[in-house]
Amino acid sequence: MIKRKDLLILSYLRNNARQRLTSISRRTHIPVTTIYDNVRRYEKKFIVKHASLLDFRKLGFNAKTNIALKINGSRAELLSYLQEHPNVNSLYRTDSEFDLMAELVFRELRDVDEFMETLNNKFDVEKSVVFNITEDLKREDFMSKVSF
Numbered sequence: 001m002i003k004r005k006d007l008l009i010l011s012y013l014r015n016n017a018r019q020r021l022t023s024i025s026r027r028t029h030i031p032v033t034t035i036y037d038n039v040r041r042y043e044k045k046f047i048v049k050h051a052s053l054l055d056f057r058k059l060g061f062n063a064k065t066n067i068a069l070k071i072n073g074s075r076a077e078l079l080s081y082l083q084e085h086p087n088v089n090s091l092y093r094t095d096s097e098f099d100l101m102a103e104l105v106f107r108e109l110r111d112v113d114e115f116m117e118t119l120n121n122k123f124d125v126e127k128s129v130v131f132n133i134t135e136d137l138k139r140e141d142f143m144s145k146v147s148f
Contacts, residue, residue, distance in 0.1 A: 005030060007143070009038055010046065014144040017050060053140055056105050063106040064089075064133040067116070068098035073124030075099060081123070087115065098127070 005028075012024045021039070025032040056064060071078055082088050082102055090103040106112050109132065119125060 006038060006042075008146060009035055010042065011143050011146045013039070013042075013047075014140075014142070015146075061105045061107055063104075063109045063112050064136075065104045065106070065112045066131040066133060067102050067104065068094070068096075068129045068131075069100045069102070069119075069125055070097060070127040071099045071124065072126045078119075078123045078125075087111075098129070 008028055009024065009030065012019065012027065021032050021035045024030075025035055028035075056062075069078070079091075079100065082091050082100065087104050087106055088102050089105050092101045093099065094101050104112065104115065106115065112130065112132070116128065116130060120128070
């Protein structure tokens with residue numbers, strides 16, 4: 001089981017991974033060398049990837065969409081296609097009536113329509129549901145608040 005001290009350090013990293021370890025040390029009263037060693041250990045055990053969260057709209061990508069797909073045909077082909085597609089931001093396998101779920105980012109909504117048309121023509125998609133995201137209300141916030 002993970003210790004409270006580890007959760008505390010991870011919480012500070014989730015809130016702002018770019019903050020200095022000395023700053024975390026001051027706030028947590030944990031020696032900076034301990035924090036450094038723990039972060040290196042976390043990178044091997046828990047941390048999957050360091051990434052920046054972007055405001056896609058400010059970059060000109062105004063259409064963010066989640067899709068759910070139920071596939072009749074080859075799941076492997078579709079999965080490979082989606083994994084390589086540049087507009088797929090995140091991709092998930094599900095245990096619901098749908099096989100896959102994906103988050104897509106495009107410049108405009110018509111690009112989403114074109115993508116879905118291509119997907120339906122190229123693969124044997126039995127059912128698809130498209131959710132156009134109009135506003136992010138909360139993103140990547142789990143474990144970012146110190147409350148342990």
